[in-house]
Amino acid sequence: MVAAWVLCLCALKWGGGPERWVAIVWLSVFEIVHRGYHLLWEPVFRVDQFDTFHAAMDLAAGLGFLVIALQANRLFTLWIASFQLISFSAHLARGMVDEITPIAYAFLVIAPSYFQLAILGGGLIAHVRRKKEFGEYRDWRGSDYGAASPFAQRTR
Template sequence: MLSSGDVRYWFQIFLIAALALAAWRWGAGPERITAGILVWFQAADGVNHAVLDISRSFAINTGHVVIDLVGAAVAIAVALYANRIYTLWFAAFQLLAVFAHLAREMASQVAPLAYGLLYTGPSYFQILLLAGGIWLHRRRVRRHGPYRSWRGSSPPMPARLRRDWPNV
């Protein structure tokens, strides 16, 4: 019989797999990369625990720190360049998880439950944000047609300003 922790784990795996498929089918670049980050978390965590054979305690684990730092770097890059708002929230929640490791390292008296909530809790919000992001992207495409997934640099300078440049 599965314990409640096992049910939660497999339900989360199912949700992430469903979101990855939905992102691949209906999403664009930002949705696919963001879904890839969630898949990375699950796959890398499985490898981390299999290779390092570390119990699932709430003691700080270097593997978890590396996994979260890689996820944060990619999430921040996507947030900065994607033409989406939810990616900013996604990256912010990832930074919360990274800072949880830092807080645990700085103050070892942090309660294990608080540490566990701080570094695993943001993933649930990230799943919800990605689901909403895919839904909003699909709705916008249906209403308005295709649009840019990534922000460009700056808009071109208007012609009236270009002829007077650099004396503007």
């Protein structure tokens, strides 16, 4: 999806640490790994059965978003992690219940990504406005202003 690439590249250019890390997780999991998988192996997303690859991919993205959300000095990252939990939960439901309809499975796996992109866009706009109005502010909880990573050494 071109819009996802454009938004993530904008986040990498103008975003703070959390915006950049969300974009990195998004691009690496959903654009590079996901598209590579479909080019090399399975050409379509199978909604008629449990999809192990997509479940693992959604779990990996969810863990990445969760780590970012717990460390970021931003509220929108919690929303992105929450929508990823919905997507992963759909895989669990499909694995446990055979009666789930393919359209419900597809909707619950795919639809959250559109909300995640919209939320990332809103978070990026809010960051740019806040930075323009108030100047530099910290990206991560418990870090100095402008720390580059949630794993940066904390100072007192």
